[in-house]
Amino acid sequence: MRPFGLRLGMLWALFVASVLMFVRNRAAVFFSLFLPLIIMLIFGVLNFEGSTTIELGLADEAQNEASQRLAGGLAAYDYLELSSGTRDAQLAALEAGDLDFVLLIPPGFDPQPGQATGLVAYASTADPQQSQVGQGLLQQAVGQAVFAPPGGAPGGGLGPPPVNFESVQSRDLGYIDFLVPGIVGMTVMQLGLFGVAFGFVHLKRTGALRRLFATPTSPAYFLAAQVGSRLIIGFVQVAILFGIGIWFGLQMFGDYATLAVIVLLASMIFLAVGFAIAGWAKNEDQAAPVANLVSLPMMFLSGVFFPRDAMPEFLANVTQFMPLTYVNEALRAVVNEGAGLASLGPQLLGMLVWAAITFVLAVRLFSWE
Amino acid sequence: MTHDTSAAAAAHRTGLPGAPIIVARDLRKRYGSLQAVDGVSFEVAEGEVFGILGPNGAGKTTTLEMIEGMRAIDSGSAVVDGIDVSADPRGVKARIGIQLQASSFFDELNLVELLDLFGHLYDRDVDAMALLAQVELTEKARSQVRTLSGGQKQRFSIASALVNEPRVLFLDEPTTGLDPQARRHLWGLVRAISARGHTVVLTTHYMEEAEELCDRVAIMDRGRIVALDPPERLVDALIGRGFTKARVERLANLEDVFLDLTGHDLREGD
Numbered sequence: 001m002r003p004f005g006l007r008l009g010m011l012w013a014l015f016v017a018s019v020l021m022f023v024r025n026r027a028a029v030f031f032s033l034f035l036p037l038i039i040m041l042i043f044g045v046l047n048f049e050g051s052t053t054i055e056l057g058l059a060d061e062a063q064n065e066a067s068q069r070l071a072g073g074l075a076a077y078d079y080l081e082l083s084s085g086t087r088d089a090q091l092a093a094l095e096a097g098d099l100d101f102v103l104l105i106p107p108g109f110d111p112q113p114g115q116a117t118g119l120v121a122y123a124s125t126a127d128p129q130q131s132q133v134g135q136g137l138l139q140q141a142v143g144q145a146v147f148a149p150p151g152g153a154p155g156g157g158l159g160p161p162p163v164n165f166e167s168v169q170s171r172d173l174g175y176i177d178f179l180v181p182g183i184v185g186m187t188v189m190q191l192g193l194f195g196v197a198f199g200f201v202h203l204k205r206t207g208a209l210r211r212l213f214a215t216p217t218s219p220a221y222f223l224a225a226q227v228g229s230r231l232i233i234g235f236v237q238v239a240i241l242f243g244i245g246i247w248f249g250l251q252m253f254g255d256y257a258t259l260a261v262i263v264l265l266a267s268m269i270f271l272a273v274g275f276a277i278a279g280w281a282k283n284e285d286q287a288a289p290v291a292n293l294v295s296l297p298m299m300f301l302s303g304v305f306f307p308r309d310a311m312p313e314f315l316a317n318v319t320q321f322m323p324l325t326y327v328n329e330a331l332r333a334v335v336n337e338g339a340g341l342a343s344l345g346p347q348l349l350g351m352l353v354w355a356a357i358t359f360v361l362a363v364r365l366f367s368w369e
Numbered sequence: 370m371t372h373d374t375s376a377a378a379a380a381h382r383t384g385l386p387g388a389p390i391i392v393a394r395d396l397r398k399r400y401g402s403l404q405a406v407d408g409v410s411f412e413v414a415e416g417e418v419f420g421i422l423g424p425n426g427a428g429k430t431t432t433l434e435m436i437e438g439m440r441a442i443d444s445g446s447a448v449v450d451g452i453d454v455s456a457d458p459r460g461v462k463a464r465i466g467i468q469l470q471a472s473s474f475f476d477e478l479n480l481v482e483l484l485d486l487f488g489h490l491y492d493r494d495v496d497a498m499a500l501l502a503q504v505e506l507t508e509k510a511r512s513q514v515r516t517l518s519g520g521q522k523q524r525f526s527i528a529s530a531l532v533n534e535p536r537v538l539f540l541d542e543p544t545t546g547l548d549p550q551a552r553r554h555l556w557g558l559v560r561a562i563s564a565r566g567h568t569v570v571l572t573t574h575y576m577e578e579a580e581e582l583c584d585r586v587a588i589m590d591r592g593r594i595v596a597l598d599p600p601e602r603l604v605d606a607l608i609g610r611g612f613t614k615a616r617v618e619r620l621a622n623l624e625d626v627f628l629d630l631t632g633h634d635l636r637e638g639d
Contacts, residue, residue, distance in 0.1 A: 007492055009489050009492060010489050010490060010492060012489075013485070013486050013489030013490070014486070014489075014490075017475060017478060017482070017486050020477060020478060020482070021475055021476075021477040021478065024477035024478075025476075025477055202476075203475070206473035207469060207471050207472065207473040208473045208474055208475055208476075210439075210469060211467075211469055211472055211473060211474060211529075212490070213439070214437065214439060214462065214467035214469060215462060215487060215490040215491060215533075216459040216460070216462040216463040216490070216491065217490040218459075
């Protein structure tokens with residue numbers, strides 16, 4: 001019952017009470033679990049990439065009359081969305097999932113009916129089904145553009161297919177892949193800030209906390225139970241969000257252990273912020289504005305819903321140091337790129353510094369009454 | 370309970386205190402420029418019901434909290450059941466039960482869950498239903514505290530203070546805000562607890578409550594005890610000094626009329 005003088009029964013009872021208090025508190029459950037879920041469902045159903053066009057990258061290494069004619073011919077097709085660039089740049093874009101195909105026009109391109117054109121198209125492996133359809137359409141479009149110039153007689157006939165296809169390993173990242181890590185970061189933040197700050201301030205104001213310390217229990221047990229229960233709840237929430245995300249097509253490139261480390265570190269930061277606010281505030285009216293002041297800027301400027309590239313440079317420079325920015329960057333690196341802890345140096349350092357700052361803040365500001 | 374309750378009861382009825390279970394010596398507490406408690410000394414005998422009376426701000430609650438280990442003592446000492454409060458506040462808390470003036474509990478838990486939790490805080494298993502039966506709240510076992518009436522809340526608060534079978538039960542203004550029926554009902558409960566051998570220390574604003582319940586009362590004013598004796602002896606002493614009431618007491622008062630008209634049954638339908 002009491003190894004090392006630790007009263008496990010007391011700790012367990014406080015932990016269970018803490019979990020029950022959270023899951024039975026409708027407001028807490030709504031704001032920390034259902035709100036992120038609803039946001040994800042809305043964005044998941046909207047599905048921003050319902051486009052039917054083929055994004056084709058041209059790499060023209062011939063730069064002759066024939067290649068110009070081909071490009072001009074392809075431009076006439078509505079279902080092709082063309083872009084030009086160097087071979088390397090276009091292939092990189094293909095790997096990143098920004099293009100569906102890259103068409104390489106070799107030097108000295110001079111197609112003759114009935115002979116191989118020398119054209120090579122690199123296809124993304126991300127979506128095999130779409131790729132099959134795309135290959136057929138591209139074959140047809142190139143055949144028409146090369147051998148049936150406007151005004152000219154249809155030539156060609158039964159030659160080899162005009163384009164040879166090669167596959168390129170690439171990631172097809174959709175908005176859901178961007179959104180889920182952001183929502184996970186936001187949820188961890190909300191749980192720490194609102195789950196802890198409000199529950200605790202309420203207990204403080206009503207005197208329930210005082211009643212607790214009219215018993216021989218120690219504050220350390222109560223705090224340990226609070227932190228432990230919030231961590232467990234946080235991990236359950238992240239698991240649910242991931243489950244829903246994967247159902248909506250989220251791709252997980254990293255491993256879950258790395259993800260768990262990031263979530264744990266992020267929880268530490270925001271739990272400490274929550275306890276700092278809860279310790280300082282005397283009632284909910286004092287806690288609310290401070291919690292919102294902390295959470296709102298991060299919700300919109302730390303890249304939860306939208307990429308931070310779209311921000312003005314000044315704002316991006318300032319907001320890159322916010323704790324949730326580090327958390328979101330690390331989460332996206334793990335989920336979208338399969339990054340391991342070793343390659344997350346800057347983000348981990350940022351998070352550790354914030355964890356240290358917020359911990360000191362929480363200890364300084366905390367008070368029971 | 371192992372101690373002999375009848376002996377203790379007999380001891381203080383004869384006016385001779387039994388063995389002291391609380392010894393307070395020259396307690397002092399200052400808040401800024403306010404000397405809230407200014408040298409309070411008294412003893413409470415085992416098995417006694419001891420009342421602390423006084424106007425608001427007299428220092429009743431602060432005195433109680435220092436003895437309970439809920440507030441640091443500036444100077445002086447308090448010993449409860451042989452344990453020095455300043456040296457071992459948790460040891461004292463393990464032996465006493467506390468009903469705070471504005472007691473509040475975790476909103477999301479029901480009465481049984483709360484009592485089980487409190488049991489664990491004392492590191493003991495409790496029979497929650499038996500405790501609720503003691504305070505007549507069995508039918509509310511699965512309710513949350515916020516759904517209880519004022520009297521029910523106070524009774525639950527007392528049940529929560531009994532989970533560790535305390536040597537001393539502290540009640541801070543247990544009947545403030547209750548209607549006459551609920552107040553009388555709570556008096557019955559306090560008498561029953563006392564009869565089971567628990568020592569009870571309570572504060573109150575109601576003189577008739579002190580007369581009904583307390584073996585001895587201490588009257589406090591401005592942080593000091595100005596009188597300490599059994600209620601009847603305090604009254605006799607006042608009459609002995611030649612005091613006469615401006616208005617002659619009738620055989621009944623308005624509260625008797627109220628109770629005669631509305632009955633003694635508890636009203637908890639709200």
